[in-house]
Amino acid sequence: MTHARAPFGRWDPSSVTEVAARFSGVEAPWWVAGGLAIELAVGRRIRSHGDVDVLLLRRDQLMVQQVLAGWQWWCADPPGSLRPWAPEEVLPAGVHDIWCRPGPDDPWRIQVMLDESHGQAWVSRRDSRVRRPLSTLGMISADGIPFLVPEIQLYYKAESPRAKDEEDFDAVLPSLTDRQRRWLMDAVTKTYGSHPWTMRLRASAD
16 A cells, blocks of 8 residues: 655555544544545545545544544644644644554554634634634535535635645535635635635636
């Protein structure tokens, strides 16, 4: 099996099915995120993936240690480096990413991303003015897998789009509803200012 290279070791990401099996018993909400969330939204494979992202709210972060008990958990603190995440340690607001693997000689399998909330509202970690009800954060795939709605995933990708982000945007754009397009245009403009995606979103709505 080919493993993706990363600065801190190999990646051999868990499948979405495996992620769903592991997180299915979690009482807190969770969602598949990243490019795989876009694929779940469009219902087909778009490209290869070097990792698999799972989104949790910061308030529920310790659920990760329960779900992946016996694994190694490392957090990005500060960005650009990893350190072990101690059992029961509550990560501060500046830490958003947790890399997880079964053991020290195993490849990384799951990346957990932490996002913010206030009461019953999701709050963007990039811009606290961008928020929406938690109940609107995710969708469920035909196989019963929760995933982050595409407009929020694209909002995060819009900060500095890479080739794979452009590919994801192209793939999901035709399936966005008018409401999703309007929300994404407003959020991107509010946080990033003028952006080439907003013109395409506007044109696709005409």
